[in-house]
Amino acid sequence: MKIMITGAAGFIGSQLAYDLWKKKTELVLVDNFSYGSLDNLTFPEHDFTDEVLHLDIRDREGIGSLLMAGDVDYIYHLAGIAPLPDCQTDPQEAVSVNVGGTVNILENARRYGVRKVIFASTNAMYENAEVFPTAETGFGLPSLIYPNTKYAAERFCQSYCDTYGMNVTCLRFANVYGPHIDCLRKQPPFVGYMIRELYYGRTPVFHSDGSQKRDYVYVQDLIDLALLAQEGNGFDCVNVCSNHSYSVNELYGIAQEIMGKQIGAEYASSDNYWKKYPQLYEGAYAIRPEVLEKEVTKYTLCSYGHAKEKYNWEPKISIYEGLRRSIEYEVSLFEKMGKGKE
């Protein structure tokens, strides 16, 4: 079996690659390294550094040339611009990559007979949901740029299934955490951020009062479901979540316990997060404060009933064990980088 992974140098793609490599799968790995890193590609038993093709998912001929032999069975399409502020501050690029890039993957998959595409979507599209736990159906359409790019990409996935009889499953990830989570970028995901601040002995700044709760799923649980999702024809959307929500303060408490450190957090207003992106406040129409506040304090809780029914999948890793493994990895990365060289 031959499998292509786009976004292979990223947090999730790199670990999916390692999991499939251990299963002796032939791999085609693609990333343009706009966010991914070489560190992600080095595993205890294998180094993918020289195997990842530096390619943009929007490159029509480049992607086509990898598929034209007709021997790629599945594509895990994970490449995309995920950070919310990056999408909000450069919407043209976000749409170009997340929507246009996805259409390029779909079109080439169509031409060259890929058996199934498994697309990394998001539960961020439940931004305006009012029913919890949120199932795959019956949610309000999103407002922000990032979830809209994923929603639009899902629509094209369905279009290709309806029009050409292709097979696509959109996996709507909740907040994913685990080893390789980005901890170095300007505003890393919360789990990466809190571990980094604790490691360096700094006071973390949390937005709002830290009571906001989100649904977190451990990366290996996600990979287990992503592999099961090779089964199933036509178009489908499946939540990948834990149906457990944890607050910022709860997660920080567990991380402090595991790392044996007690550092009081500082609490800042929600717009403190967004003020780092002044372009959102410039121009004739500035971003509306209530949208920012809503995003920072947003509650997410999703149902995995569909995944359980269709694939008999349930998340296995507890939040404590998942955070322990995340911390172990991140600390080893910081040690490798050398203290102070962050």
Ligand SMILES: NC(=O)c1ccc[n+]([C@@H]2O[C@H](COP(=O)([O-])OP(=O)(O)OC[C@H]3O[C@@H](n4cnc5c(N)ncnc54)[C@H](O)[C@@H]3O)[C@@H](O)[C@H]2O)c1
């Ligand atoms: N991590 C989460 O909590 C989460 C939640 C919901 C959905 N997702 C989605 O899952 C996917 C993977 O997420 P991740 O956390 O591993 O993100 P990531 O940023 O670590 O990985 C994405 C990878 O895509 C690559 N990429 C970006 N634009 C590209 C382009 N034009 N061509 C080729 N490669 C490109 C980046 O370099 C990066 O390596 C993303 O599509 C993201 O939107 C992630």
